[in-house]
Amino acid sequence: MIALSTLLLLVPVVLAVQARIQLTHFQSGHRSNIAPQFVPPSEGPLxxxxxxxxxxxGSLPKPKVVSGKSFDRFIQIWIENTDFESANSTTAFSDLAKQGIFLDQYYAVTHPSEPNYVAAAGGDFWGMADDSLYHIPSNISTIxxxxxxxxxxxxxxxxxxxxxxxEGFNFSSKNYLNTSAPDYTYYVRKHNPTIIYDSVASVPSRLALHRNFNDFAADVxxxxLPQWVFVTPNMVNDGHDTSIDFAGQWVDYWLAPLLNDTNFNNNRTLILLTFDETETYTANNHIVAMLLGGAVPESARGTVDSTxxxxxxxxxTVEANWGLGSLGRGDTNKTLSNVFSFVANATGYKNLNISGSDIPLTNITGTIPGPLNPQLYVPFTAPNTSAVGAGGGAVFVASGLNTSLTAAxxxxxxxxxxxxxxxxxxxxRNGSTAATSNSTGSGKGGNGAVSLSDGIVRSAIFGITLAGIAAFLV
Structure with a gap:
């Protein structure tokens, strides 16, 4: 009988072996000591x-258009884990930048991947420093x-x-890059930002708006196509399991032709193409980002914005454009939330001039206290309800949130x-059955503002499949 302590010591070894096995399966018959070759997953993006x-x-119903001050549709497309210099030297990205505004001082907010996605949806990464399966409680608001x-x-x-x-942790399907290889883990939950929040996932009508690329083709x-869109390529097309050149080929295949389709990109569409984080953790989190689409002013195309x-x-930026309320979190932190300049100019919002040594270090990880940091756990706190966001509206406070438990x-x-x-x-989350597709576990929601004295700090014991864990690794 092997002692539990011995088994625990073997876990990292098993994970590393499994990750290597999966990579070998991917490579088998497809590449040998060379980068994988891009294969279009479809005959075209639509x-x-x-x-x-x-x-x-079936497609979504045609949306009623709510006019914004600078754009009527905002589309984000995120690529994975690439240093600024590497992405900027790739032809696909440098060529696209000439069609829009290159944002040469754009930064991710932490490491690794998942907390960046979560931050872009909810204005905070809650101390998270890993890519585990979390469910953020339903009284925490999002975009x-x-x-x-x-x-x-x-x-x-x-x-x-x-x-x-x-809602599963990941999903493996046929390996279309190598049809003789085993199924490949193309989808991972950690890159799907809004589904991690119970305020979205626990509402059936909201949950159903997490759609795949066949849905995308039908909707376009x-x-x-809705007015706010978040697009995540799979684990090879976003460069996570491949390379920046591979991701560039996907951009050429998928995004480039869509820029000429008015159902996707009309004169009121703003597209952000960016990355989740840098590959190198020791450098600050400087990533490539660019604004594309018909909403970019003609005079600004081919320019560089160093804000x-x-x-x-x-x-x-979304709040300013539509005159929205705010989340009272990172979105109202004046230092970290400058509005894209041409939108700021149109809305009258005044950005801060931050450059050089004034640029904060946002590559730190694991040192920020929060409700998702087991080493530095603090409960979820209420937003800053007195904050004034770029949209000028009130801070949104979800029902059931203890507003007296503030950061102070x-x-x-x-x-x-x-x-x-x-x-x-x-x-x-509670009530989720799909989340056990490739992983099992227990974890309950509840009041986002809790304290240790409430006696409701619970442990979660996972039975994650090795295939699931391999995809979990950054």
Whole structure:
């Protein structure tokens, strides 16, 4: 009988071996000591394909357009883990930048991947420093609350999502790059920002707006693309499991032709193409970003904007454009949330001039206290309700949130790991069955503002498959 302590010591070895096995399976018959060759997953970005796994069940209804001050549609497309210099030297990205505004001082907010995605949806990464399966409680607000308050349509499109609203940790499907190899983990939940929040995932109508690329093709062809869109390529096309050149080929295949399709890109469409984080953690989190689309003023195309921006700028820019309320978090942090300049000019918002040594270090990870940091656990706190965001509206406060538990009175951080505990929000949300597709576990939601004295700090024990863990690794 092997002792539990021995098994625990073997876990990192098993994970590394499994990751190597999966990589070998991917390479087998497809490449040998060379980068994999890009294979289009479909005949075109608007042609449905079995490689996208889930079949389309019909398009969304055509949205009622809520006019913005600078744009009527905002589309974000995120690529993975690439240093500024590497991405900037890739032809596909440098060529696209000439068609829009190159944001040469754009930064991610932390490491690794998942907390950056979460921050772009909710204005905070809550101390998270890993890519685990979390469910952020339902009284924590997101951009979805702000959009729906003004009846602005939205959806996320995740390549290889098996069906609308799938909540699983990951999903493996046929390896279309190498049909003789085993199934490949193309979809991962950690790159699907809004589904990580229970305020979105626990509402069926919101959950259903997490769609795949077959849905995307149907929605664009039906002129039914929503006004706020988040697009995530799969794990090879976003460069995570391949290379920046591979991701560049996907951009050429998928995005370049869509720029000429008025159902996707009309004269009121703003597109942000960017990265989640740098590959090198020791350098500050400087990433390539560019603004494309018909909403970019003709006079600004081919120019460089050196204003300091972060992922929180995507929130503040949307808020400014539509005159929304705010989340009272990173989106209202004046230093971190400058509005894209041409939008700031149109809305009268005044950005801060931040450059050189004034640019904060946002490459730190694991040292920020928060409700998703087991070494520095503090409960979820209320937003800054007195903050004034770029949109000028009130701070959105979800029902059931303890507004008296603010950052000013939050208790000192607690090391849950030392106590043999995990954070309360680790694991699938209550009522989620799909979340156990490739991983199993227990984890309950509840009041986002809790304290250790409430006695509801719970542990979550996972039975994650090795295939799931391999895809979990950054």
């Amino acid at each position: 042609v449905q394909s079995s490689n996208y796994v889930g079949s389309n069940n 979805v609350d702000l959009l729906e308050a003004k009846s602005i349509s939205w959806a996320t499109y995740e390549e290889n999502l098996p069906f609308d609203g799938f 062809n039906a002129s039914a 300091y921006y972060t992922h929180y700028s995507t929130l503040s 009175v939050v208790p000192s951080p607690v090391n849950l790991t030392a106590l043999g505990k995990t954070v309360p929000w680790l694991g699938p």
